Amino acid sequence: MSAVHRANAWEISDSENDESDDIKASSSSSCVILVQNTSINEPNTSSASARADDGGISADGVQISGRRRRRRREEVLEELETRTAAKERRREEKDKLKQKKLQEQLRRKEAAERLNLLKPENFIKSLTAHIHAVLLQDAGCDVLLRNLDGLQWRNRIENQGLPNSIRWTQQALQTEDEDKNVIEEDQVLMVISHNELEDMVMSHKTVTNQSALIGDMYEGAESLLDHLYKYLTRTAGKVVTILVMISHQQRSGSWDEDDLDLHLSQHHLDTEELLVHLQLYWNVAVHFLFGWQEVTDHVIALTKALSKRPYKALCGDPDLGFCMDGSWSAGVRVDRDGHGLAQVWTRQIQQLNRVSPAMAKAVTSAYPSPSLLLKAYEELPSEEERRRLLADLTVVGGAKERRVGPDLTVVGGAKERRVGPELAGRVHRLLTSQNPHLLLD
Structure with missing residues (x-):
């Protein structure tokens, strides 16, 4: 224990x-x-104090960090403003481009509509034929009115202007008010009978015999010739054409040949003097027609010609008329780099009478441009040598085919010949002559 x-x-x-x-x-x-x-x-x-210096724990550090935060905030705001401005500029450029495209589309649409309105079948609807009321006194004028109504062309009866006249006005394009923006055509027809022509001849003869100036008028005269002179003096730029109607009785030969020759011989010189005077001093042409039907045909043809004139003027704007697309126009297209000029030079030689394509090709092959040919002409001392410069050029014709059986064709060799002095002389005259009215043949 x-x-x-x-x-x-x-x-x-x-x-x-x-x-x-x-x-x-x-x-x-x-x-x-x-x-x-x-x-x-x-x-x-110590490290904490260092971080305090950088991170802003100390009093001094707080001030430094605040400055950095403010600087960063200003930079961010500035960057935002820059981005906003750039975005706004891009939006404005986009809007401008869009607006430009819309304007271009609108311009093209207006041009297409205007071109469509200028076509003859549409432009003729804007034409109005103004018929003087004096012409209605002749019963044959009903032929003219019926034809115009049948074609659904606008016509109007008026009691002003040149007596016995037919004139045209066109409605300005893209207008709603028909009473404004009306353009008057320069063509005027004056329809008279054969008896009225004789009165004009007598009036002109009376003025001439009294030693008055050509084209002078009397104050109290009331003849058609005086009305015509006043109208041409008052309105500049008008082209008046007189249509003289010969009655069916005169056409059917109610006069025998001797009476007709005697009648013409008596008034031939006076009538010819009046016609020459009208043509030279007033640019007035005179046509002789038989009856109202021919007058109606002339009015219809002139109306169609007026309807085609704006479209033809618009299509005839290109600087080089021979530079057209399509083989039907027999023209040659020339690019900006000059491709096609050699073919144009060949076509110019080929325009001469009796000049085949092979002959024109022989000339243009030896001298590829007109300037080279002109330079060759200048280097020769005599005129005779210049005219015969192209005579010895070799022309190679096309191969000939000869059918010798149902399934066998023999092609012959090309035939060679010279250009000859005749064509050489014509080409020389074409390039060196200073006379615009010189005949090349």
Whole structure:
């Protein structure tokens, strides 16, 4: 028991010693740890202070970080403003491009509509024929009115202007008010009978015999010739054409040939003098027609010609009329790089009478351009040598085919010949002559 007790006591004492030792060790270790922690915390405080300098923990650090934040905010705002301005510029450019495309489409549409209105079948609907009321006194005028109504062309009866006249006006394009923007055509027809022509001849003869100036009028004269002179003096730029109607009785031959020759011989000189005077001094042409039907045909033909004039003027704008697309126009297309000029030069030689394509090709092959041919002409000393410069050029004709059987064709050789002095002389005159009225043949 004592041993056991002594053992237990030893164990307890031993444990107590261990516990005391452990306590001491723990106390000593805790002290060391505290010392180490204090030694470790010293550099942490320095790093924390450094972070405070950078991160803004200290007072000075807060001011620095605020400046950086404000600078970054200004940069962001400036970048946003730059992006907004660039986006606005792109939007404006896009809107301008869109507006330009819309204007181009509108311009093309208006041009297409205007071109469609200028076509003869549409433009003739805007023409109005103004017929003087004096012409209605002749019963034959009904033929003219019926034909105009049958064609559904606009016509109007008026009692002003040149007596016995027919004139035309056109409605300005794309206008709604028909009473405004009316354009008057320059063509005027004056329809008279044969007896009225004789009165005009007598009036002109009377003025001439009294030593008056050609084209002078008397104040109290009321003849058609005087009305014509006044009208031409008052309205400049008008082209008047006189249509003289010969009655069916005169056409059927109610006069025998001797009486007709005598009648014509008596008035021939006076009538011819009046016609020459009208043509030279007033640019007035005179046509002799038989009856109202021929007058109606003349009016219809002139109306159609007036309807075609704007479209022809529009299509005749290109600088080079021979540079047209399509083989039907017999023209040659010339590109911007000059391709096609050699063919144009060949066509110009081929336009001469009795000049085949082979002969024109022979000339243009020797001298590929007109300037080279002119230079060759200048280098020759005499005129005779210049005229015969092209005479000895060789012309190679096309191959000839000869059929000798149902399935056999023999092709003959090309025939060679010279250009000759006749064509050489015509080409020389074409390029060197200064007379525009010179006949090349």
